[in-house]
Amino acid sequence: MDLDNPYSGVIAKFISRVKQKLPPVIYGDGKQTRDFVHVRDVVDFIEIALKRGENGEAYNVGTGRETSILELAEIVMDIAGINSKPVFDKPRKRDIRKSYADISKARRLGFKPKTNLRRDLEEIFESLKRYKTNFKIWKKRRE
Numbered sequence: 848m849d850l851d852n853p854y855s856g857v858i859a860k861f862i863s864r865v866k867q868k869l870p871p872v873i874y875g876d877g878k879q880t881r882d883f884v885h886v887r888d889v890v891d892f893i894e895i896a897l898k899r900g901e902n903g904e905a906y907n908v909g910t911g912r913e914t915s916i917l918e919l920a921e922i923v924m925d926i927a928g929i930n931s932k933p934v935f936d937k938p939r940k941r942d943i944r945k946s947y948a949d950i951s952k953a954r955r956l957g958f959k960p961k962t963n964l965r966r967d968l969e970e971i972f973e974s975l976k977r978y979k980t981n982f983k984i985w986k987k988r989r990e
Contacts, residue, residue: 858883861920862971865927870920875938877917882909882947885962892958899956909948910960922965926972 861871892908900906920933950958 857881857916857919858923858968858971861923862927862975865923865929866975868929870929870931870933871923872934872936873916873920874936875916875942877920877933877935878915878944879942880913880915880945880947881919882912883914883919883962883964884909884948884960885967888958888960888962891961892953895953895956895958904952906953906956907948907950908953908958909950910962911948911950911954913945913947914964919964922968926965926969 864871888910889908892906896906917933923929924931924933950960
């Protein structure tokens with residue numbers, strides 16, 4: 848996850864902000880929704896589709912659940928210990944209001960998403976802490 852890449856998704860952008868002790872920036876009212884799926888679930892589904900899927904069929908992979916951008920911001924701030932409100936900016940043009948996957952076809956193949964947004968975000972924060980610590984140790988050894 849490249850937190851500085853301008854094409855990074857909303858999770859990376861929110862984490863980048865809270866790492867700087869700043870609240871996330873939300874464009875619009877924060878009620879727009881997305882379906883946040885962990886890459887582990889995507890990999891699990893690919894394995895299922897390879898075994899049970901039909902050639903030429905299209906399948907949606909996600910959690911099948913909507914999470915508002917405001918809820919995401921609140922979870923990220925809570926994990927980061929930011930006791931603040933998100934910053935609200937003007938809505939982006941042509942932003943999609945609601946987006947979540949219809950995973951009914953994937954479920955019929957046996958797909959069961961395991962994504963737990965809070966737990967998975969906590970994992971990301973822990974990984975970033977370990978990376979930062981390991982990088983400091985490596986840098987010190989090289990000096």
